[in-house]
Amino acid sequence: MLVGKRGFGRAVVKRISLIECSPELATINTPRIAKYAILSHIIRMWIARDIEPRLQRSARTRPVVVLTGARQTGKTSTFLRLFPNHGFVSLDLPTEAEQAEKEPHDFLRRHPPPMIVDEVQYAPRLFRHLKATVDASRARNGQFLLTGSQKFTLMKSVSESLAGRADIAELETLSWPEILAALPQTALEMAIVRGGFPELHANPDIDHVAFYNSYLATYLERDVRSLANVGNLRDFERFLRACGLRSANLLNKADLARDVGIAPSTANHWLSTLEASGQVVLLEPWFSNRTKSIVKSPKLYMADTGLLCTLLNVRSEDALRRSPAAGAIWETFVFAQLRGRERRAGRAGSLFFWRDRTREVDFVIDLGGRLELFEAKWTELPTDGDAVNLDFVRKVVGKSRVASGTVVCRTPNSFPLVNGFRALPVSQLG
Numbered sequence: 179m180l181v182g183k184r185g186f187g188r189a190v191v192k193r194i195s196l197i198e199c200s201p202e203l204a205t206i207n208t209p210r211i212a213k214y215a216i217l218s219h220i221i222r223m224w225i226a227r228d229i230e231p232r233l234q235r236s237a238r239t240r241p242v243v244v245l246t247g248a249r250q251t252g253k254t255s256t257f258l259r260l261f262p263n264h265g266f267v268s269l270d271l272p273t274e275a276e277q278a279e280k281e282p283h284d285f286l287r288r289h290p291p292p293m294i295v296d297e298v299q300y301a302p303r304l305f306r307h308l309k310a311t312v313d314a315s316r317a318r319n320g321q322f323l324l325t326g327s328q329k330f331t332l333m334k335s336v337s338e339s340l341a342g343r344a345d346i347a348e349l350e351t352l353s354w355p356e357i358l359a360a361l362p363q364t365a366l367e368m369a370i371v372r373g374g375f376p377e378l379h380a381n382p383d384i385d386h387v388a389f390y391n392s393y394l395a396t397y398l399e400r401d402v403r404s405l406a407n408v409g410n411l412r413d414f415e416r417f418l419r420a421c422g423l424r425s426a427n428l429l430n431k432a433d434l435a436r437d438v439g440i441a442p443s444t445a446n447h448w449l450s451t452l453e454a455s456g457q458v459v460l461l462e463p464w465f466s467n468r469t470k471s472i473v474k475s476p477k478l479y480m481a482d483t484g485l486l487c488t489l490l491n492v493r494s495e496d497a498l499r500r501s502p503a504a505g506a507i508w509e510t511f512v513f514a515q516l517r518g519r520e521r522r523a524g525r526a527g528s529l530f531f532w533r534d535r536t537r538e539v540d541f542v543i544d545l546g547g548r549l550e551l552f553e554a555k556w557t558e559l560p561t562d563g564d565a566v567n568l569d570f571v572r573k574v575v576g577k578s579r580v581a582s583g584t585v586v587c588r589t590p591n592s593f594p595l596v597n598g599f600r601a602l603p604v605s606q607l608g
């Protein structure tokens with residue numbers, strides 16, 4: 179439910195009469211749900227998302243647009259806001275999901291395009307029938323806008339049934355530039371601890387610890403239980419916490435499995451569940467024919483620092499400053515910003531890390547052979563010493579291949595370091 183969260187009672191009542199006479203609502207097929215959604219956007223601040231232009235373009239050029247991403251990243255709200263004239267149905271409602279799965283013809287007759295179908299993973303069989311409907315008027319774009327929080331199953335369904343007809347986009351939590359554009363006064367450390375879930379920024383009164391506790395409970399109950407066939411939710415939660423403790427470290431599945439007391443095959447399965455539901459992101463090492471980093475395993479990161487801080491019991495900016503995990507949390511934050519940067523630039527698969535037996539550079543962006551190197555350092559005042567690994571890797575891969583080397587830190591202003599490297603505030607990553 180999008181409305182009715184604490185503190186909104188009065189405003190809701192006052193605005194309902196305004197909504198009742200909104201002409202926009204007359205065009206919506208399921209007025210009740212859509213009304214709540216629109217209501218929520220009127221009474222709350224809307225934080226503009228970088229992905230909006232891309233979604234609008236996709237809906238103009240493709241018959242189907244699929245938006246994946248972790249629970250509560252804003253998938254439903256973003257579609258409802260961008261496409262107010264589409265119908266809306268959520269398969270979160272068991273009766274709708276059942277009809278979509280068992281009587282897809284009737285379901286699609288009741289919900290004809292243009293239509294937003296929310297939480298589509300609850301009716302995997304619907305996809306084949308979507309295809310038939312889409313193909314009946316193939317030239318018509320933006321017919322179905324689908325959301326779901328299970329990336330891999332959605333991608334599989336799309337490639338099996340809607341290949342060539344659908345564009346898939348992923349929504350992550352708010353990036354630092356998105357937060358700053360909407361709320362320029364936000365302190366960096368606060369944004370790290372609170373994390374990027376839009377609701378926490380649209381409504382600063384929400385207690386983030388309570389938010390994440392309920393987020394975790396819902397995630398485990400709804401997503402993990404139903405989709406991953408996980409036997410023991412408590413073990414899964416411990417597994418998630420163990421992943422939190424290892425954010426920004428090399429992935430060692432055997433270690434993880436041993437710590438939690440589960441079989442390695444279970445660890446494998448659970449890790450891909452966390453990845454598929456947008457909670458964990460794996461980063462691969464950079465390779466090339468001439469020179470390569472020797473390490474083969476990926477690095478593991480939590481997708482959002484808010485959930486990470488909750489898992490690590492870091493509940494305030496002060497606790498963050500005192501935490502021995504501050505460096506790992508910072509690296510997790512910088513990684514999220516670099517993912518945002520690459521997405522905005524329209525690049526996929528460009529981000530890596532570099533590591534051999536002795537040295538590591540946190541992030542490598544491969545721009546078709548030219549490399550940008552990044553070190554994440556929690557410090558406010560980096561020194562030349564913070565650039566030694568950048569220098570080392572530049573020598574290994576060859577000076578001509580390295581376009582730049584940057585220490586991303588908490589400095590307020592950018593400044594040069596040795597050998598042409600520079601220190602950069604995270605807000606200026608671009």
Ligand SMILES: Nc1ncnc2c1ncn2[C@@H]1O[C@H](COP(=O)(O)OP(=O)(O)O)[C@@H](O)[C@H]1O
Binds near residue numbers: 226227254256
């Ligand atoms: N861009 C945004 N600006 C302000 N609030 C937002 C924004 N996106 C989402 N929200 C709020 O965050 C919460 C979760 O959004 P929702 O769309 O339900 O996420 P999802 O569909 O990904 O689970 C809702 O309370 C919604 O109002």
Ligand SMILES: [Mg+2]
Binds near residue numbers: 250253296325
């Ligand atoms: Mg939703």
